[in-house]
Amino acid sequence: MGGRFHFDTFGLHHTLVAGYTSLNENIGYAYALSATANPSNLYYPKPLPEMPARTPWGRSQHHRLNSEQLIDSISMLDDRILLMGGVRNQTLAVDAYTPTTGTRNSSYASSAISPLAGVVIKPLEHVSLYANFTSGLSQGPTAPGAASTANQVFAPYSSKQYEAGVKADWGHVMTSASVFQLPQPNGVLGADNIYRLSGTTRVRGLELNSYGEVVPGLRLMASATFYDASLIGTTGRTKDGNHPAAIPDCTFNVGADWDLPWVPGLGVNGRVQHTGHEYLDAANNLQMPAWTRYDAGLRYSTTIKRRPVVFRATLQNIFAKRYWVAQSAYLMESAPRTVLLSAQIDL
Known part of the structure; x- marks a missing residue:
């Protein structure tokens, strides 16, 4: 909930935003864990060992996040310069439980007042230069299921993000380029099977984007991040x-999306997604190769009983590419060739 207020002072136009958000959620799961292991890999798979009965569902975490914010945007010189500044007061509390017993094994609560600031300058009518700084309170990492300290939640930490870039509107096409930096705590599963924090992960990058309708009915999108x-x-x-x-x-x-001129409402789309190589461990002993996936789909827009309806059919991973997907301390095999069907109805 919140409000937006507009007013002028000394020839400057202000847009003041005041808001309050609250999140309260429970997270739980049920796993079937085998007492034995059967070494296998993506290229020479072996059958899984016999699994015992699945454990009952249980709560593993309880999150509460409250945030109050006050942000003022000031425009000047016919909106060629925009200044933004504000603060957020955040309170974050996390309880961790053993799902099978319901026992609370750790609890953290923290609060912080976090500033944010930004500036946008338009040297030309179609070009914008910008820079911003944001900070906030983020939930600490959680020990993975493989650790002897599974489900342990670490204390919240203060996150800071810096970004600067340029955007250009060429009429039918938008382009942007930006650089960013984002630090966050680094979690490591040690040789003693205990998950602990060790140093900081500092991520710097360059992001390039371009999208637009290059010709009537044909929309293209391209992005690259290094x-x-x-x-x-x-x-x-x-x-x-x-x-x-x-x-x-x-x-x-x-990606591309094309409205077929021969059939009103019918369109085709496609996407190519490439991810470079990455490591599974902080020691950089396990490296996963890069992979590329191809998707394609159909879209049909019509009206049923005066209600707009969109039917979609998507074929993901057309060539059934097999690759690894890493997320924190987990490693998963890619999804096989998959067909997705959906219908969207505006009521």
Whole structure:
């Protein structure tokens, strides 16, 4: 909930936004864990060992996040300069539970007042230069299920993000380029099977985007992100300079959407997604190769009983590419060739 207020002072136009948000959620799961292991890999898979009965569902975490914010945007010189500044007061509380017993094993609560600031300058009518700084209170990492300290939640931390870039509106096409930096705590699963924090993951990057309707009915999108990520301040400095886990060196996306002129309402689309190589561990001993996936789809827009309806059919991973997907300390096999069907109705 919140409000937006407009007023002028000394020839400056203000847009003041005051808001309040609240989040209260419970997270739980039920796993079937085997007492034995059967070594396997993506290229030479082996059958899984016999699984016991699935454990009952249980709550693993309880999150409460409250945030009050006050942000003022000031425009001047016929909107060629825009200044933004504000503060957020955040309160974050997290309880962690053992799902099978319901026992609370850790609890954290923290609050912080976080500033944010930004500036936009328009040297030309179609070009905008911008820079911003944001900060906030973020939930600490959670120990993965493989750790002896599984589901342990670490204390919240203060996050800071810096970004600067340029945007250009060429009429039918928009382009942008930006650089950014984002630090966050680095979690490591040690040889003793205990998950702990060790240093900071610092992510710097360059992001390029272009999208628009190049000719009537044909929309194109392309993006590229290059990451310069490294670990700093690790325990004993043993992993300083290493590449953080689960962060690729680059990503590329190219997509197209075309309204077929021969059938009103019918369109086709496609996308190519590429992810560069990445590591599974902070020691950089396990590297996963880069992968590229191709998707295609159909879209049909019509009206049923005066209600707009859109039917979509998407074929993901057309060539059934097999690759690894990493997320924190987890590693998953890619989804096979998949067909998705959906219908959207505006009531």
